[in-house]
Amino acid sequence: MVKRGRSRSISTRKKQHLDLCATADVGFRGVTTLLEDVHLVHDALPELALDEVDLGTSLCGKTLRAPIVIASMTGGTSAAARINLDLAAIAEARGIAFGLGSQRAMHEDPAAAWTYEVRKVAPTALLLGNIGAIQASRMRTAEVQELVERIGADALCVHLNPAMEIVQPGGDRDFRGALGAIARLHAELGVPVVVKETGCGISASVGRRLLEAGIRTVDVSGAGGTSWVGVETLRARAGDRAMGAELWDWGIPTAASVALLAPLGFQVIATGGVRTGLDVARALALGAAACGVARAVLQAHSKGGGREVDRLIDGILGSLKAAMALTGSRKVADLHMIPRVIGGRLRDWLDQLA
Numbered sequence: 001m002v003k004r005g006r007s008r009s010i011s012t013r014k015k016q017h018l019d020l021c022a023t024a025d026v027g028f029r030g031v032t033t034l035l036e037d038v039h040l041v042h043d044a045l046p047e048l049a050l051d052e053v054d055l056g057t058s059l060c061g062k063t064l065r066a067p068i069v070i071a072s073m074t075g076g077t078s079a080a081a082r083i084n085l086d087l088a089a090i091a092e093a094r095g096i097a098f099g100l101g102s103q104r105a106m107h108e109d110p111a112a113a114w115t116y117e118v119r120k121v122a123p124t125a126l127l128l129g130n131i132g133a134i135q136a137s138r139m140r141t142a143e144v145q146e147l148v149e150r151i152g153a154d155a156l157c158v159h160l161n162p163a164m165e166i167v168q169p170g171g172d173r174d175f176r177g178a179l180g181a182i183a184r185l186h187a188e189l190g191v192p193v194v195v196k197e198t199g200c201g202i203s204a205s206v207g208r209r210l211l212e213a214g215i216r217t218v219d220v221s222g223a224g225g226t227s228w229v230g231v232e233t234l235r236a237r238a239g240d241r242a243m244g245a246e247l248w249d250w251g252i253p254t255a256a257s258v259a260l261l262a263p264l265g266f267q268v269i270a271t272g273g274v275r276t277g278l279d280v281a282r283a284l285a286l287g288a289a290a291c292g293v294a295r296a297v298l299q300a301h302s303k304g305g306g307r308e309v310d311r312l313i314d315g316i317l318g319s320l321k322a323a324m325a326l327t328g329s330r331k332v333a334d335l336h337m338i339p340r341v342i343g344g345r346l347r348d349w350l351d352q353l354a
């Protein structure tokens with residue numbers, strides 16, 4: 001009974017999250033991704049044809065036709081199920097990866113599992129399950145494994161979101177046990193664990209602790225895109241909004257997080273404010289293996305369904321290809337090696353932390 005009540009409140013929250021992310025101004029206000037501080041060096045003699053540029057890559061052991069992840073967003077309601085099916089079908093058709101939203105709702109109420117079941121439309125796409133690290137710390141590995149198997153996920157994103165929880169009305173306030181749960185899941189789960197932030201980035205020192213726990217793939221989900229502190233601030237009662245307004249821009253910019261973590265040897269997914277093909281090219285030049293896009297995809301979907309999402313992805317892939325050709329990069333691996341000039345605030349972050 002208690003679980004049912006809790007799962008209803010999760011559904012209400014998820015619905016509010018979708019509505020706010022689709023329609024409200026929940027982006028970072030003064031902080032950017034700092035991807036604009038990565039300058040790619042023009043190659044006036046690329047000696048290749050645009051058609052030769054190959055966007056193929058691999059992530060979590062699966063081949064992708066382009067280095068793009070539709071990042072974890074939703075599940076648990078019938079509206080979420082429709083979004084998941086539409087986006088997963090697009091991921092399948094385009095050979096990109098698809099992340100489901102937190103599976104907490106289906107853990108609390110197994111009747112909600114159908115809202116995450118997308119394998120019927122995406123039999124081969126790289127499919128990422130999702131659960132919060134704090135929830136996972138309170139679950140047995142077998143229960144997490146059940147969530148993974150039920151949806152046929154290839155890997156599990158374990159998300160970190162302490163800033164959002166602190167601002168969320170009724171959110172978690174105790175973050176102990178997350179690293180232990182991550183190490184346990186890495187050791188015991190039948191699929192790879194991807195540790196993922198949700199908009200505040202991952203530092204090099206957290207990266208080193210994750211390496212010790214055995215983790216090899218991270219999604220930095222850095223600052224500069226969707227502010228989850230912002231989303232929760234808008235959900236809070238008027239009297240409780242001051243702290244959220246103050247912390248709205250909290251986090252490590254996406255570009256800084258990628259540049260700090262890639263040299264440690266991680267396979268890095270760059271999510272957080274990635275909107276264009278040039279953003280993707282810049283993140284890959286910093287060492288990212290792939291880029292994730294969340295809110296821009298949701299907004300496109302709410303504006304014009306799958307067709308608008310296709311248009312968004314066409315735009316991203318078109319300018320990524322152009323940036324690759326203009327830097328003489330035939331393959332994604334070439335983009336990891338090209339010269340780039342780092343300026344502005346990103347240089348400050350790296351000078352002081354790398």
Ligand SMILES: Cc1cc2nc3c(=O)[nH]c(=O)nc-3n(C[C@H](O)[C@H](O)[C@H](O)COP(=O)(O)O)c2cc1C
Binds near residue numbers: 017197273294296
């Ligand atoms: C509507 C919505 C719901 C989200 N739900 C989850 C979630 O359940 N689990 C998770 O790991 N991240 C979740 N995220 C965070 C995104 O995966 C991503 O890390 C973050 O929004 C930054 O990317 P963006 O700037 O492209 O939106 C959600 C994002 C959106 C927009």
